[in-house]
Amino acid sequence: MNTWAVPGYTESLELGSGASGRVVLAVHKGTGIAVAVKYLSESLRLRPGFVHDFRAEARLLAGLNSPYVTGLYEYVESPDGAAIVMELVEGVSLRSLLTRQSPLDPEAALVILKGSLLGLADAHRLGVVHRDYKPENVLVTPDGASKLVDFGIAVTTGDSAGVAGTPSYMAPEQWTGAPATPAGDVYAATATFFECLTGHKPYPADNLAELALRHVDSPVPAEEVPEAVRSLVRRGLAKSPEERPSHAEAFVAELEAAAVAGYGPEWEERGRGRLAALAALLVLLRPSAHPGPETTTDTARTVLRPRAGGGGGRAHLWRPTRPGLIVAAVAALLAIVLAYGVPRNDSQAADQAAEAFATTSAQPGVESGPTSPTSSANPAESSASAGPPVPSPSGSQSPASDRPAVSATASAPTEETTQPGEATATPTPTTASPTTPAAPTVKDVAVSGFRQTGPTTGTATVSVTTDGTGPISVTVSWYTGDTSGQLGTPDGNPQTFDRSGATQYTFTVDHTFQGKGCYWSVQATTTPASAGGGASQQLLTRGCDIR
Template sequence: MNAWSVPGYREVRELGAGGAGRVVLATYSTTGAYVAIKYLRDELRADPRFLSGFRREARVMVELNDPNIVRLYEYVESRDGAAIVMELVDGVPLRRILAEHGSTSPEAALVVLKGSLAGLSVAHASGIVHRDYKPENVLIQADGTSKLSDFGIATPSGAPDTPAGTPPYMAPEQWSGNAASPATDVYAATCVFFECLTGHRPFRADHVAGLRHQHQSAPIPVLEVPGSVRGLVVRGLAKNPADRPATARAFVADLEAAATAAYGPDWEQRGRRHLAELATLLALTFPLATPAEPVEVSTSLARTVLSNRLAHFAPRFAIGAAVLSAVVIAALVAAHRQTPVAQDTLLTPPPHSRTAEPPADPPATAAPAETPGDTPGATDGPTTVPTVDATSGTGPTTAVAATTAAPPPSSPGSPSPPATPATPATPTAPLAVTGLGVTGFDGQAATVRVRANGPGRIVLTARFAEGPSPDGLVGGDPQAIPLEGARSYEPGVQQAFPAPPCGTAVYRQVEVSTAPAASGGARRKVVKVTGAPCPAPSVRGATITGWDGRQADVAVTTDGVGPVGVTARFTRDGEPAGAVIRTLSGRTSYAFSLKGGLGRLECETTSVLGVRVTTRPPAANGPQTREVRVEGPKCPPPSVAIGSWNGSSATVNVRAGRQTTVTLKVGFTQRLTYQGRTLTFDDSAGDTLSGDTSYSHAYTAQFRQPKCGFVDVRTVTATVSPGGASASRTLTVTGPPCSDPGDGPGESPSPSPPDTPKSPDPQDSPPPPAIT
């Protein structure tokens, strides 16, 4: 019996075989376009767990559309086999290059790492972790570009599972059976990066237990790689996932910065050229080269040469058409005869499914099935056959099941079994849905859990909605899935949402309800889905439309909506005076203002204030600069104040608006008054102040204490120029009272009447104050 092959294709030759199956080169019968078809081994297809993983690979690949990932065109499954039809990548696995050449240049290793991280980033944005990144799964093309393949054991991010992967590249958390995450793929990608640089893996052992110990506990052999990339290796191979870059996208940013700093801005072109040279030396092993003996591979090796010939290809999921007629009959029987339906859920199609090729043979009849345990007496209960109804253009629907033949009759002549006495009918409780929930939703597909108190018919309805916010969701047509024949179900539902625009996020909701209604009503789950990162656009132009020395008005135009960095650097009289950085995204034209902190301008001085604007990527018209001459404000005149004055000592404070020469004059006056007569003594001092804007000087006058009966008024005055500002303080000192007013100041009492005191004698007056 010939091996089963996918209808609609002509096989050319086998490309290779691996543990999971074989890969063949084929052409699409209608157009002659080349494809690669991966067939699952029959003995593995009989393993439900392995088959589930193979379906998962197909589903992951059909949802990922990126130039760094091998494109899936079709997934076909029938009773005779299962296969995926994928893009033909005309190139060689990275493993073949390393086996032939040992290692690569640092630039080439960085190119491999960047391309793989870009593909992984798209998968991570869809919630998918590869878990088995290795050189066998990186395909290098003749132009030095690479593609990532084989998502056979890929799993949703964070999903706990049994350990899976290839031991030399497994992260420490994989060895412990912990949940995989994007950081898990970052670890494996760094292991391959290390191998490209050195020609060997970072950890080597003769047995699996030794590998496990090294990955979990051994120090990173960072001294074996060039110093320019050691930081990347240390971060990527960190034992704790939290110490690695959180996403592949974040690691790309680190990689580009390190590569540019170490190898210059053209490192990527040189690295790609080196990879192209290494791949071209193996050109005879390319799939489209002269036929060669099959080699051991793990997936397709190929590059698409389909061009526009694949315009009529739509990605599809198809289950063999040999059972399609039986499926339709089963749906009608379930709808009109209320026959039990097996509890197993069926595979639902991804977006844009199309019907499988018509079968060459008439539909086969499924084998008899055992009577379900919860439906006594049933003789024609169906068994589940995975299939998809892809004939409707309105969206995916879930098929029910394929019928099976009734049990064979007894042999002629055999005795009939004794009749069983009829038993009275037992009243049964009304059918009720006792449990309903959404156990998983990734923005495209959801798993629903339904529990009932009996095997009766339940109709599950799923409604999907999408919107820019959780409050702005818009729903589509409902999907109805009949359930019958069991008490517990976990069907899958799916909606063909388009991918969000790059760099944007949308919210998606799935709401499920049942008839009869579940206790507690409908259930819903909302998730946020982020589009792939937008590629960095080209900056067509950057212009400084205005600059007044404080604020720069800037206009930027690009050819895409991806992120663009803008940096404005400010200068004052040629010296740096600060910078402002802004990131633009989401549009192709921007107008905005950037303010610089240039500090206080000196009064009555002229400053040259400048701004320089650059973009990343660089603008087509290069950096832009503007300068303006700005006059400082008019300086205020010097001011003076007397801080303290105790009658003999004074503190004089002077402030100037700028550093200029200030003249300070200080004068002291003493006025002695006795019985209406006044004696005045004056003196002055002065200073010339410069080199600062603030001064404080102390001055002291030596005054004689007044004799009895005198009133002593002491004044200090300070004046500054230019400006002529002045300040003064006055203090009055009264001498002690005389013992007899009839006697003169300081004399003994005399018999003179108190109302005729002696006139003050200048000979008895105190000397003039001494100024120091």
């Protein structure tokens, strides 16, 4: 097992582990804030493709500022390991909730669907497709809110990234490896909604080929859900992506109209209350700390359970079409690849469907994440900008203790995410050197995701790549002005962040602007200086119209 740990954090216990990595509970030494650290497994870290995907997940989270999605504190990578530092969550997965009580009341199911669809909508606006929406990746908090988690296989809209996802929730086009679109996420969300309403998946099957056929050919089983939401199910599970809502935001509007028409204007309050009672009960029934890993994470092996009672069912009442037969052949080939390309490990606890969870310990009034600047002449600015932003739905900052809980979970569903070619391997122990390395050369500095979050506030993501693990300092400066292409006048005091122990760092910083210029700019520089001297970005504020 790799003994490398993210510098600057004290780890206490492991929340979950498996073939793709592990999640541990940790506390940031500088602020005392509890976080979840997601480590990429040693076997996958030695394979460049998986490291690339891990970095991509971190970059996506850094740019996705949503109260309905997991928050990122920082990404750290060194020759000995790679890790994503995320927020903790108090809550339970939708899978655990369904295991406890299923089916759900329609109003409660609508609340779950709406909350996680809002997370999808924020991702879709940035051109990101999740591709793995399922009950294991939806978290329900004790106040009845629902959050979307785990962007591990997310891609940019339009990318052709092969066949990937969780079979029972994959849209027909996802089986063929067609370019990813938000309509595929809408399909998976509707399949999960159907399961909440009925207690079973929309298309049960005995094997992967049959499951593919049913998703492509079998009629939408809308008659099994309450009449008030049948139109939602028909739209969301439509076979063609052109017949579904084009993105999650459009589906939310349809959901709200159907919910009000079917259950009255108070549907959301009632549904949230029922969810809160059930989620709070599950949290109380389970301890907040565990002596060992609670579950395992996903592996590359796809396991499909036979239905209770054996064969039969609607699968034998219809005849597949030609497109369905083609997709079934693809599914059968995929099953063979997975069966022979991935070592079995039947000792894993794959039959348990539970999640790792913990309660955030951020104190009231703490507005920063675990990244803290080492110098700022403006105390107010320091407290507001000491690390990753803590956004509220309005775009302004709020105490970390008031931010909706988002997840860092490691779960083991009975049906696991499919990523062809992924294999497990025995980790090779490595030990980081106890000596302090010399200052490295800074190879690259990048500023991305610079955007306005409020009338006077903005946020940006800074990434730094070095050729060694020695100490560096990153200085972030802000400017205002009225001329495009020029930094303008310094706004407030620069913020300096010290980093060591890795070769790549990504963190998000936010700022309250005092100047009145129409253009805002941000600049990042390092010590030692990078060859390019640093990086900067500029934006035109929403309040100005330059002609």
